[in-house]
Amino acid sequence: MERSWFSRHIAIILIVLIAVLAGGYWFSPWRTAEKKPNYRTEILAKGKLTTLISANGTLNPVVLVNVGTQISGVVNKLNVDFNDRVTQGQILAEIDPSLINAQLEQSQANLANTQASLKLAQLNAQRSRELYAKDYIAKSELDQSVQALSVGKALVDAAVGLLKRDKTNRGYTIIKSPVSGVVVSRSVDIGQTVAASFTTPTLFTIAKDLKMMQIDTSVAEADVGGVRKEQAVNFSVDAYPDRVFTGAVRRIRLDSTVLQNVVTYDVVIDVSNPDEILLPGMTAFVNIVIQERKDSLRIPLAAFKFYPTSSMTGKIAKTVYRLENGKAVAVPVEIGISDGKYGEVIGGDLKAGDAVILEDLNANSAEGKAVADKQNFRVKAF
Structure with a gap:
């Protein structure tokens, strides 16, 4: 009885030891290593494999013309507004010509006066020649009449120049478009006074052709060495996030920009815009294709x-x-x-x-x- 009890306890102890040893082996580093x-x-x-340079840029028209005025005055007519399409020579605005007309009338009167004086000087010179030929007057008197004739001619020429200037200025009261395109901005209203003193004030900004645009983007000096003319470009804009547009590198401008010790170069990219959905001023997220492998x-x-x-x-x-x-x-x-x-x-x-x-x-x-x-x-x- 006592031996049987002892045998049972020994068996239980052996089973527990085997279980412990098995568990230790199972969770041991040697087991993990297996x-x-x-x-x-x-x-x-x-x-396909492509190496890209990423940069941000701004869409701009290829040709952007600032239309100003060479004379001062009050704008009394305005014929175009934002986004209007214009043709070369079309009248955009008119400046009040009252002061210019007054100057023009004064110049016309001055010309008439100098022409009358010239006519008198011509008669005096002719008379002096006739009298000198008959020894009725001295040579000095003839010289004075000839000199008065020359002065009269010069005064007439000056009056003609002033008249041309005033006629030209009157033409400047009519502001015409120098190119055909789209009015991007207008910075003048009817009744506003424009002053053309030291600088020409800008009245309108006209994009010559929005079907062809360009991206002005800044490329870091570490990347610009891989950029070449006519390299393919892919870009997107926030207005059309699901659409990818294409372009090509046109120019790498040599004038660098330094901002916070970072040197960048302006890379100009040509962009075709046949639908005119890309607008000036949009931010373009550009990828310049440096190298490409297709297979x-x-x-x-x-x-x-x-x-x-x-x-x-x-x-x-x-x-x-x-x-x-x-x-x-x-x-x-x-x-x-x-x-x-x-x-x-x-x-x-x-x-x-x-x-x-x-x-x-x-x-x-x-x-x-x-x-x-x-x-x-x-x-x-x-």
Whole structure:
């Protein structure tokens, strides 16, 4: 009886010990280390790859004409308004010509006076020549009459010039459009006085042709070296967020701008606007196509950040790991252009259909992270 009780207790103790040992083994680091690798991979494939430079810019008309006035006065007629289409030579506004007309009448009277004086000087000079020929007057008197004739001619010429000036100024009271286009802005109203003293006041701003526009964008000095004329450009505007517009680089202006120690250059981009839906002043979010490959083997750049957590030697830059029979195999690779997410494979033992490892999903566990934290490595950025 006593032996039976003792045997039962021994059996129970043995069962408990076996269970403890089994549990310790199951949750031990050795057991964890025996877990099969669980990798997240991506199959390599060929496709399009584009290197871009991103910048912001402003849409502007290619030709923007400021129409002003050369004379001062009160605006008494206004024939156009915002967004009106105008043709070259069309009358936009008229300035009160009262003062100009008064000056014109004065100039006409002055011309008539000088012409009368010239006629008298001509008669005196003719008479003096006749008298001098008969020795009735001295040579000095003849010279004085000839000099008076020359002065009379000069005064007439001056009066004619003043008359032309006043006629021209009267023509300036009628403001005409120098080009055909669209009135973008109007900064004058009927009854307003405009003063043309040292600077010409702007009355209207006319865009010559809104079917062709340009984007003035600022590109940082670190990126401008890759920009060339006629490079393709893709851009969008907030007004049409689901639509992508195209253009081409026309010019890289040499005049730089420095703002907070950042040097930028103005890159001018030609844009076709046949529907005239792009308006002056819109902000354009620009992508300049620097390089493009239409059928290249692409590799995700995330693959360069992976290396097996079991390795204590760290990762060699420009090395990825290919999944072969459940194992991570190191493969050196050369990269060409990159779009920030994918790179172009230009060298190495990789081909379309290979599975490259992006992540060890087991490393997300606490023990996996502990192993990974012991590794100090550096991956070269592309």
